[in-house]
Amino acid sequence: MKRTSTVADLTNSTDEAPKKKSFLEQVSEKLPRFKIPKKTSKNCSKTAESTNSLPSLPEIEPSEHPINNDTPLESSPCVSDTSQLLSSDNNQTIQLSEVREQPSPDLKTAAQTPPPPTDNQGDNAALARQHYNELKEVSLAKRHESKIFNLRGFNNYVKSLTMNDFLARLGPLGKRGATILDLGCGKGGDLRKWGLAKPAHVVCVDIADVSIEQCRNRYRERPTELTYKANFIVADCTRVDLDDKYVEENIPDVEFDLVSCQFVLHYGFESQGQAKRMIKNAVSHLKPGCFFFGTIPNSNYLVKKYLSLSEGSRFGSDVYYVDFLEANRTSFPVFGAKYVFYLDGAVKELPEFLIHFPLLKSMMEDEGCECVLAEPFTDYIYRTDPSTGERTLKDVEVLSRTRGLNDQGTLPESEWEVVACYMVFGFRKLTDEEREQRRDRKRRKLEHAQNIIKMLTKFTTLTYNYF
Numbered sequence: 001m002k003r004t005s006t007v008a009d010l011t012n013s014t015d016e017a018p019k020k021k022s023f024l025e026q027v028s029e030k031l032p033r034f035k036i037p038k039k040t041s042k043n044c045s046k047t048a049e050s051t052n053s054l055p056s057l058p059e060i061e062p063s064e065h066p067i068n069n070d071t072p073l074e075s076s077p078c079v080s081d082t083s084q085l086l087s088s089d090n091n092q093t094i095q096l097s098e099v100r101e102q103p104s105p106d107l108k109t110a111a112q113t114p115p116p117p118t119d120n121q122g123d124n125a126a127l128a129r130q131h132y133n134e135l136k137e138v139s140l141a142k143r144h145e146s147k148i149f150n151l152r153g154f155n156n157y158v159k160s161l162t163m164n165d166f167l168a169r170l171g172p173l174g175k176r177g178a179t180i181l182d183l184g185c186g187k188g189g190d191l192r193k194w195g196l197a198k199p200a201h202v203v204c205v206d207i208a209d210v211s212i213e214q215c216r217n218r219y220r221e222r223p224t225e226l227t228y229k230a231n232f233i234v235a236d237c238t239r240v241d242l243d244d245k246y247v248e249e250n251i252p253d254v255e256f257d258l259v260s261c262q263f264v265l266h267y268g269f270e271s272q273g274q275a276k277r278m279i280k281n282a283v284s285h286l287k288p289g290c291f292f293f294g295t296i297p298n299s300n301y302l303v304k305k306y307l308s309l310s311e312g313s314r315f316g317s318d319v320y321y322v323d324f325l326e327a328n329r330t331s332f333p334v335f336g337a338k339y340v341f342y343l344d345g346a347v348k349e350l351p352e353f354l355i356h357f358p359l360l361k362s363m364m365e366d367e368g369c370e371c372v373l374a375e376p377f378t379d380y381i382y383r384t385d386p387s388t389g390e391r392t393l394k395d396v397e398v399l400s401r402t403r404g405l406n407d408q409g410t411l412p413e414s415e416w417e418v419v420a421c422y423m424v425f426g427f428r429k430l431t432d433e434e435r436e437q438r439r440d441r442k443r444r445k446l447e448h449a450q451n452i453i454k455m456l457t458k459f460t461t462l463t464y465n466y467f
């Protein structure tokens, strides 16, 4: 049963903190910076013009833009909009009403309570495996008949943008010779995209064995186009240590320049243990200075849509729906915040889990990575001209190649709504030197704070003595 903590519960302990800080403590210590604003901040708003560019795509209501590009992520009031999602383990939630009364709760006490066993041992991974295994490969002709033909193309466009973005960050290596991990590669929809970057080696991993087989076949069918070395691994990235798989595949020392995780990471947020395992798998073989990036559902947007419903738990259009089922409207667990997603012809009512982005960021920081990108799709697809402020689509050529727009040069509102449900993310693994510098900076800050406390103590003692 889920335990709901009151703020008082979480603040009244006087226990001393254990010496070695667990992940939970570190996350909890960071919690106070997620303050809840009284109302959705103006900072989050995008003007109508800012989303209205070439070609004309439907607009997203300003209040539904959760992350503001111009605001640093740390201080973005919109990021904190879902701070109600935060708690320190699977079984705790924070009541919205309680948090509102005390916007900066000290959750240290919660951090001192050891978390329960981390895995839910649910059958959601099995459901995902079965679902994706059963998903038929569709011919191009059939794909044309699909209600979401252009939406698929649009998602491919965004994926291509992220891939090109991070390949470019690698410098010359991004043009030839990179080593890439595709985490949750599916049936190999990105094999050809990688081919364009002329990598040296791509490792494809997915939980669905049938998908991996199809992926391998696709690779084998295009020997002249896909000249890179490839490995294909069946594994639940949320439960299996990929190190063991690399040994089995005879690539124990593989090191990645890029780790791409497209529309997959949210399956790992069923439990703390699973999320941690997935993140470790993503970054443990990533070279320092290199990148882990991808696409995930935008939890801020999903939660806002859900909370704006006057009744029921489902929202969507004629091509998709998101159903929060039994979810409590006033509190969400950090891990295991489940909803069901349906997308016409692509996803059949599959359980998925919210990723609270500030938490992901904290977990990534614990793994020595810094956030370099977090934007809703509806912003990321545009480039802004610095002199005029005008926004245009980043790469119309790629968009037309992926057929991301219909004959009218747009996407219908019903499909655009799905686009709005997602965001892009990117993290860079710090070098050892950078990690040392950050540790030093933290140490200095701590010393500074301790000195202030010492001074205040002295001053108080003096004052007492005086009176």
Ligand SMILES: C[S@@+](CC[C@H](N)C(=O)[O-])C[C@H]1O[C@@H](n2cnc3c(N)ncnc32)[C@H](O)[C@@H]1O
Binding pocket: 125, 128, 129, 132, 183, 184, 185, 186, 187, 189, 190, 205, 206, 207, 208, 211, 235, 236, 237, 238, 239, 261, 262, 263, 264, 267, 268
């Ligand atoms: C929406 S598909 C995306 C596939 C591919 N990345 C793409 O963009 O075309 C999600 C993929 O995640 C995989 N997946 C789900 N849970 C997983 C897990 N625990 N470990 C590895 N792969 C998983 C599914 O099998 C599926 O192939």
